[in-house]
Amino acid sequence: MKKHKGFLNQIPILNKDKEVIKIKKLALGIGILLFAILFKLCSSGLDIVSLIIGVIGLGFGIGGFMSKSD
Incomplete structure (x- = not known):
């Protein structure tokens, strides 16, 4: 297992590129x-305006959670 260098260095990464993008x-x-x-x-x-910003943030949050990792 490799560990990602930087802010999230405590999380072991198996497929580094896809997992880092998801995070x-x-x-x-x-x-x-x-x-x-x-x-x-x-x-x-x-x-x-705050409703639109919130919906965009929610979209990114759900998109990051639901993204495919093969």
């Missing part, structure tokens, strides 16, 4: 969702 998609989705929550707390009257 990056999940992290991006979570980051966008957190940004949407922060934007919602800091803005007033821009509900539709």
